[in-house]
Amino acid sequence: MKGPWPAPKVDRYEALSAKYAQDWPAWGHRKIAALMRADGHAVSDSTVERALRRRGLLLPVGFRADRRAWAKAIDWPCRIGCEPTAGVSLDQRGLLT
Missing domain, CATH: 1.10.10 (Arc Repressor Mutant, subunit A)
Structure with a gap:
């Protein structure tokens, strides 16, 4: 067996x-x-x-791809040294809050 x-x-x-x-x-x-x-x-x-x-702590398949898609969805107003759009922030896991 x-x-x-x-x-x-x-x-x-x-x-x-x-x-x-x-x-x-x-x-x-x-x-x-x-x-x-x-x-x-x-x-x-x-x-x-x-x-x-x-x-049960493995991240789902495609987790990083989702984070990248969410980051692109945020309309960042400028390049290095600027603050992101007011009211938009990411938590420790990279999710929108």
Whole structure:
């Protein structure tokens, strides 16, 4: 009988991956894994992806494309150094508020 295979690395890093994902909600599993590696943890992209999937924290497919489309929809009045249109702001996840 084939069953769920043990995943000790995913078990070990699940809580930590979830903490990073909650601290950086707009980041995908690859950037979170890179940040974890920069902080000294030996994780792979797939380990972080599996850990986040277990907790339901994976971003939907096309999330970045949606953010880019929303950014283009905002009528930014000028280039570098100017304030965006009054009353329009983005939250930490990059969504319009």
